[in-house]
Amino acid sequence: MTLEDVARAAGVHYSTVSRALDPDTARQVNVVTRKRVAAVAKRMGYQKDMVASGLKRGRTHTVAVVVGDLGNPNIAPVLRGIANRLEPAGLMSLICESQDDPTRLERILNHLLSRRVDAVIMTGARLGDGPKLRRIRRQGIPVVLAVQNVPGIRLPAYTNDDDLGGELAAQHLLSFRHRRVAQLRGPADIYPCLQRAQGFSRTIAAAGAMEVEVRFTAPTGSPEEGHRMMRQLLDSKRALPTGIFAHHDLMAFGAITAAEERGLVCPRDVSMIGYHDLPHVERVIPSLTSIHQSREELGRLAAEALVKMLSSADGPPSSRKLAPTLVVRQSTGPPRDFR
Amino acid sequence: MTLEDVARAAGVHYSTVSRALDPDTARQVNVVTRKRVAAVAKRMGYQKDMVASGLKRGRTHTVAVVVGDLGNPNIAPVLRGIANRLEPAGLMSLICESQDDPTRLERILNHLLSRRVDAVIMTGARLGDGPKLRRIRRQGIPVVLAVQNVPGIRLPAYTNDDDLGGELAAQHLLSFRHRRVAQLRGPADIYPCLQRAQGFSRTIAAAGAMEVEVRFTAPTGSPEEGHRMMRQLLDSKRALPTGIFAHHDLMAFGAITAAEERGLVCPRDVSMIGYHDLPHVERVIPSLTSIHQSREELGRLAAEALVKMLSSADGPPSSRKLAPTLVVRQSTGPPRDFR
DNA sequence: CCAGTCGCTGCAAACGATTGTGGCAGACCC
DNA sequence: GGGTCTGCCACAATCGTTTGCAGCGACTGG
Numbered sequence: 001m002t003l004e005d006v007a008r009a010a011g012v013h014y015s016t017v018s019r020a021l022d023p024d025t026a027r028q029v030n031v032v033t034r035k036r037v038a039a040v041a042k043r044m045g046y047q048k049d050m051v052a053s054g055l056k057r058g059r060t061h062t063v064a065v066v067v068g069d070l071g072n073p074n075i076a077p078v079l080r081g082i083a084n085r086l087e088p089a090g091l092m093s094l095i096c097e098s099q100d101d102p103t104r105l106e107r108i109l110n111h112l113l114s115r116r117v118d119a120v121i122m123t124g125a126r127l128g129d130g131p132k133l134r135r136i137r138r139q140g141i142p143v144v145l146a147v148q149n150v151p152g153i154r155l156p157a158y159t160n161d162d163d164l165g166g167e168l169a170a171q172h173l174l175s176f177r178h179r180r181v182a183q184l185r186g187p188a189d190i191y192p193c194l195q196r197a198q199g200f201s202r203t204i205a206a207a208g209a210m211e212v213e214v215r216f217t218a219p220t221g222s223p224e225e226g227h228r229m230m231r232q233l234l235d236s237k238r239a240l241p242t243g244i245f246a247h248h249d250l251m252a253f254g255a256i257t258a259a260e261e262r263g264l265v266c267p268r269d270v271s272m273i274g275y276h277d278l279p280h281v282e283r284v285i286p287s288l289t290s291i292h293q294s295r296e297e298l299g300r301l302a303a304e305a306l307v308k309m310l311s312s313a314d315g316p317p318s319s320r321k322l323a324p325t326l327v328v329r330q331s332t333g334p335p336r337d338f339r
Numbered sequence: 340m341t342l343e344d345v346a347r348a349a350g351v352h353y354s355t356v357s358r359a360l361d362p363d364t365a366r367q368v369n370v371v372t373r374k375r376v377a378a379v380a381k382r383m384g385y386q387k388d389m390v391a392s393g394l395k396r397g398r399t400h401t402v403a404v405v406v407g408d409l410g411n412p413n414i415a416p417v418l419r420g421i422a423n424r425l426e427p428a429g430l431m432s433l434i435c436e437s438q439d440d441p442t443r444l445e446r447i448l449n450h451l452l453s454r455r456v457d458a459v460i461m462t463g464a465r466l467g468d469g470p471k472l473r474r475i476r477r478q479g480i481p482v483v484l485a486v487q488n489v490p491g492i493r494l495p496a497y498t499n500d501d502d503l504g505g506e507l508a509a510q511h512l513l514s515f516r517h518r519r520v521a522q523l524r525g526p527a528d529i530y531p532c533l534q535r536a537q538g539f540s541r542t543i544a545a546a547g548a549m550e551v552e553v554r555f556t557a558p559t560g561s562p563e564e565g566h567r568m569m570r571q572l573l574d575s576k577r578a579l580p581t582g583i584f585a586h587h588d589l590m591a592f593g594a595i596t597a598a599e600e601r602g603l604v605c606p607r608d609v610s611m612i613g614y615h616d617l618p619h620v621e622r623v624i625p626s627l628t629s630i631h632q633s634r635e636e637l638g639r640l641a642a643e644a645l646v647k648m649l650s651s652a653d654g655p656p657s658s659r660k661l662a663p664t665l666v667v668r669q670s671t672g673p674p675r676d677f678r
Numbered sequence: 679c680c681a682g683t684c685g686c687t688g689c690a691a692a693c694g695a696t697t698g699t700g701g702c703a704g705a706c707c708c
Numbered sequence: 709g710g711g712t713c714t715g716c717c718a719c720a721a722t723c724g725t726t727t728g729c730a731g732c733g734a735c736t737g738g
Contacts, residue, residue, distance in 0.1 A: 002694055013718045018696060025697085030716060047453040051393045052694035055723050060390060062433070070419035071635075073412045073618065080409035083436050092454070094401070095434050097422050114386040115431070253622060279412065283592060284622035296410075341724055352688045357725060364727085369686060391724035394693050 001046055010040040017041070021048065054116065063306060064117040065093045066108065068100045068124020068148075074276060074295055078123055078147060081299025089307045091118070098124060105129065109136055119306045123147045123299075127189040142309040142316075146302035147295075149191050149319075156309075158301040160293040161321040162192040166199025168291060168326045169245045169273050174207050176334045178243035178271065182212040184229045184255060186221050186247035193217070193247050196275065200245055212241045218251060226251030230258035242270060242335035249274035249281050249290055256286075256331070267333035277327055286330040293324040340385055349379040356380065360387065393455070402645060403456040404432045405447065407439045407463020407487075413615060413634055417462055417486060420638025428646045430457070437463060444468065448475055456480065458645045464489045466528040481648040481655075485641035486634075488530050488658075495648075496658040497640040499632040501531040504663040505538025507630060508584045508612050511665055513546050515673045517582035517610065521551040523568045523594060525560050525586035532556070532586050535614065539584055551580045557590060565590030569597035581609060581674035588613035588620050588629055595625075595670070606672035616666050625669040632663040 007014035012033060019025040020037040029037075054060040065082055067075055083093055094117060098105040109132055112120060119142040122133060130153045137143050137155065145157035166183075173181050183200055186193035204211045214233060218225035226246055233240065246252035252274035256266045266272050266286055274281065277292035305317040346353035351372060358364040359376040368376075393399040404421055406414055422432055433456060437444040448471055451459065458481040461472060469492045476482050476494065484496035512520050522539055525532035543550045553572060557564035565585055572579065585591035591613035595605050605611050605625055613620065616631035644656040 004694085014695085015697080015719080016717060018694095019717090022696085028716080033716085047449065049394075049694055050454045051390060051399060052723090053696075055388075055390045055394050055725090056694080056696045058723080065434075070415050070422060073415060076409050076412060076415045079434065080436060083409060083434060092450075093434050095404075095418065095422060095432050097419060110386065111431075115389045250619075253619070278619070280589075280592070280617065280619055280623060283624060284619060285624040343724080353725090354689075354727080355687060357727085358687090361726085367686075372686085388724055391693090392726075394695090394723090395725045395727085397693080 001044065002049070003046075006037065006041050006044060006046050009044060010037045012037060021046075058116070060116050060118055061091050062094050062115070062117045063091050063303075064112045064115075064120045065095050066105070066120065066122045066124065067095060067097050068126075070095075070097045073278065074147075075123065077295035078299040081296035081301075082121060082146075082303045083299075085300045085303035085307065089310075091307070093121075100124065100126065102126070102128060102132075106132060112136075113139060113141070117141065118310060119143070121146055121302050121306065123302075125150045125153075125191075127151075127191060142306055144302050144305050144309075146298050147192075151191060156302075156305050156316050157319040158298050158305065159192065159319075159321055160298070160324050162195035162324075163199035165275065165291045165293065165324040166196040166201075166245070167203045168324065169196075169275075170200045170203035170207075172273060172289070172326055172328065172332060173243035173245070173271060174203070174209060176243070176271065176332065178241075178335050179209045180212065180239065180241045180335075181209060181243040181245065182214055182233060182241040183245040184214060184226055184247060184251050185217040186251075187219055188217040196245075196247055212238060218247075221248030221251055223250045223254030223257070226254030227258045228254075230255035234258065234262055240270065242337075243332070244270060244272050246272065246274050249276045249278045249288060252288055252290075252331070253284070267331050269336060271332040271335070273332055282329060289329045289332040290327050291324045292327050294322050297322065340383065341388070342385075345376065345380050345383055345385050348383060349376045351376065360385075397455070399455050399457055400430050401433050401454070401456045402430050402642075403451045403454075403459045404434050405444070405459065405461045405463065406434060406436050407465075409434075409436045412617065413486075414462065416634035417638040420635035420640075421460060421485075421642045422638075424639045424642035424646070428649075430646070430649075432460075439463065439465065441465070441467060441471075445471060451475075452478060452480070457649060458482070460485055460641050460645065462486045462641075464492075464530075466490075466530060481645055483641050483644050483648075485637050486531075490530060495641075495644050495655050497637050497644065498531065498658075498660055499637070499663050500660040501534035501663075502538035504614065504630045504632065505535040505540075505584070506542045507663065507665045508535075508614075509539045509542035509546075511612060511628070511667065511671060512582035512584070512610060513542070513548060515582070515610065515671065517580075517674050518548045519551065519578065519580045519674075520548060520582040520584065521553055521572060521580040522584040523553060523565055523586060523590050524556040525590075526558055527556040535584075535586055551577060557586075560587030560590055562589045562593030562596070565593030566597045567593075569594035573597065573601055579609065582612070582671070583609060584612050584614075586614050588615050588617045588627060591627055591629075591670070592623070606670050608675060610671040610674070612671055621668060628668045628671040629666050630663045631666050633661050636661065 003014040003017045007017045017037050020029045020034045096108045123146045125145050125148045130150050133143050143155050145155055149157040149159045185197055252272050256272055259270055274288045274290040277290040281288040308317050342353040342356045346356045356376050359368045359373045435447045460483055462485045464484050464487045469489050472482050482494050484494055488496040488498045524536055591611050595611055598609055613627045613629040616629040620627040647656050
């Protein structure tokens with residue numbers, strides 16, 4: 001079922017059919033032929049071949065969405081935000097998982113070039129990914145970052161303000177008069193984690209409180225890692241911090257478990273604050289104080305920016321940082337001394 | 340950067356380059372020219388245009404994955420299973436969200452035809468979707484179902500055995516000697532929910548126990564719906580069941596809350612068993628007894644089947660049903676009379 | 679030595695759409 | 709009435725690959 005079939009049935013040349021069916025060129029063909037062609041096309045169930053169209057026009061109407069880890073439950077809402085915003089623009093998302101592996105990412109990006117995607121949304125950028133992304137950009141393909149930013153990169157980015165998130169966590173602990181705190185850090189090559197750490201440390205230092213350094217950073221945000229890091233704190237000869245900021249809710253869970261194994265009770269003996277406000281953390285025991293941030297909105301903004309970049313020639317849209325909020329629940333409270 | 344550019348640089352005709360670079364035809368060209376061409380292509384960074392190739396060959400190397408609701412946290416692992424299995428076959432997944440709307444689904448499927456996708460994985464099939472899917476199938480495009488099956492459809496399906504899941508839930512309650520039970524049902528046009536209900540009711544009836552009918556089914560599996568349905572049970576003049584099977588963990592949460600609002604304690608006054616074994620339900624209070632089923636594996640199987648259908652001409656691969664398992668936690672126990 | 683074969687490569691026609699160009703009417707102006 | 713303009717449509721080239729076919733040496737067997 002091609003243009004030619006329709007043309008034959010309608011008694012016109014196939015180029016006329018092409019023009020008649022494309023809203024942008026439809027006015028070039030007489031209204032009566034246009035109607036006739038449209039009717040015939042509809043009756044025959046003609047559907048334009050997007051592949052052929054893509055070859056000729058150089059537009060595939062496809063946006064690649066690169067995800068670090070599809071197992072991460074935080075990512076689904078972002079994908080949804082992206083897909084929903086892309087759809088009215090006639091675009092679709094091609095999903096690829098880099099599995100947080102630079103070599104894989106490199107291979108994937110090459111493949112995407114070969115597929116002639118119109119644009120790329122990078123949701124799992126790590127610190128070393130800048131050059132790779134710039135290479136894509138230089139090929140004339142718009143690239144935007146979502147969720148995770150990379151410092152020093154000149155690409156539109158739609159992220160949460162993780163520095164502020166760290167600050168909120170610190171302020172919350174300070175408000176309970178914690179004077180000795182620590183943080184369980186996420187991966188060192190993820191910029192948001194660095195920012196959380198920075199916002200937290202800065203605020204703690206400014207208040208003259210004491211931050212106990214934890215040497216290691218977690219390679220992933222799993223409960224096991226949280227458990228391991230908390231054990232390290234518990235096993236060290238230093239006095240235990242009374243307030244702890246985990247860079248991930250799951251790490252907070254693991255840390256709480258580790259504390260409980262030593263007979264410590266949260267929040268009586270140690271306050272714990274998580275990050276991400278995962279669904280249902282309000283029902284865990286103790287319900288987790290956490291930092292809430294948007295996900296679907298981030299995807300929507302990133303897609304929005306891309307649609308703009310694809311349709312207009314003016315400069316790249318500006319980045320945006322969304323403010324996270326603190327959700328206070330049962331896992332934080334005043335330190336023992338103040339009860 | 341096209342075949343022609345490479346050909347010029349290598350001093351051969353571009354058709355020779357095409358043959359030299361395709362492993363399937365490479366043996367048609369002399370080994371020394373082949374090496375030279377390969378070297379030149381590599382040096383120039385040539386990448387074949389998949390769009391043009393797709394037009395000529397009629398293969399886009401793209402598989403559409405239709406998802407009912409991207410907000411559902413259960414879906415991400417399925418996508419991961421799909422993507423991981425597709426990747427080594429050189430395929431990529433194009434994601435589309437039907438938002439559980441038949442009209443939208445229709446539009447999406449048409450669009451997919453226009454994009455000439457190689458195959459379709461349908462993860463969110465509802466009861467009325469059979470004809471639409473058959474239409475795609477008739478166009479020669481392989482279709483497989485994942486997660487949600489549809490009765491009477493002759494398509495390979497990779498699902499969990501929800502009838503068995505219902506049976507397990509019933510057996511568990513019976514093992515505690517519950518004699519009066521009820522279920523909070525999920526959407527009526529989702530086959531897995533029907534099967535859960537059927538497996539549950541059958542097992543309860545066979546044991547001679549009593550199932551209290553709840554008239555309504557939930558349009559979604561949200562906590563609010565669970566709350567609403569539980570309230571209905573509590574408000575009815577009939578004696579309250581001692582064991583309740585919710586078709587979704589979130590509905591179980593809502594139901595527990597509703598019970599607590601009436602001063603009932605779970606599991607002392609009423610046992611609650613959920614479905615899906617969502618991440619972290621082991622930490623909620625009370626930790627939820629639930630039915631665990633696979634997700635990533637389902638995606639992997641569906642993708643596997645598609646790859647087979649695309650590469651070989653023999654009949655459709657056979658469907659598979661994975662057995663769920665019961666995970667016993669704190670939200671279930673013996674009814675009060677037996678303590 | 680010649681016909682037949684074989685290995686290699688070039689030629690050109692597709693795939694299905696888009697789009698610049700040109701031609702043919704009819705309308706219009708003076 | 710001749711010239712110009714305008715509206716409408718057909719023609720054909722093009723996007724970058726794939727692939728059947730043909731040509732052309734070289735080799736081989738009789």
